Amino acid sequence: MIWTATTIAEMYALLDEGLSWSAVGARMGCSKNTIAGKLRRLGQRPRPASEPPVHLPSPPPMPSVRTCQWIEGDDPRAWVFCGEPVWRGVYCRACFARCYQRLPVAA
Numbered sequence: 001m002i003w004t005a006t007t008i009a010e011m012y013a014l015l016d017e018g019l020s021w022s023a024v025g026a027r028m029g030c031s032k033n034t035i036a037g038k039l040r041r042l043g044q045r046p047r048p049a050s051e052p053p054v055h056l057p058s059p060p061p062m063p064s065v066r067t068c069q070w071i072e073g074d075d076p077r078a079w080v081f082c083g084e085p086v087w088r089g090v091y092c093r094a095c096f097a098r099c100y101q102r103l104p105v106a107a
């Protein structure tokens with residue numbers, strides 16, 4: 001989302017219609033969190049009473065500092081750490097290779 005005076009005005013117009021942050025985001029092609037973040041940065045509007053706070057599940061317990069901290073999966077309710085012995089930094093050799101891939105050098 002690129003914020004301009006026009007998109008900010010559009011956001012406020014939709015909010016003034018009484019739409020929720022989710023609905024405003026859907027209309028503008030972005031997420032509810034994008035709207036919430038922009039409003040926070042503008043220093044305005046508390047969370048609407050109609051939208052209860054989002055409770056994300058707790059992250060899994062942190063593994064030992066000597067085991068790989070690569071998180072498997074996209075669902076935060078099912079996150080699991082790799083757990084292999086650390087090779088470099090906080091990752092095992094395989095996860096380090098997945099995380100730090102070299103980009104092809106332009107000719």
Ligand SMILES: [Zn+2]
Pocket residue numbers: 068069070082083084091092093094095096
């Ligand atoms: Zn790993």
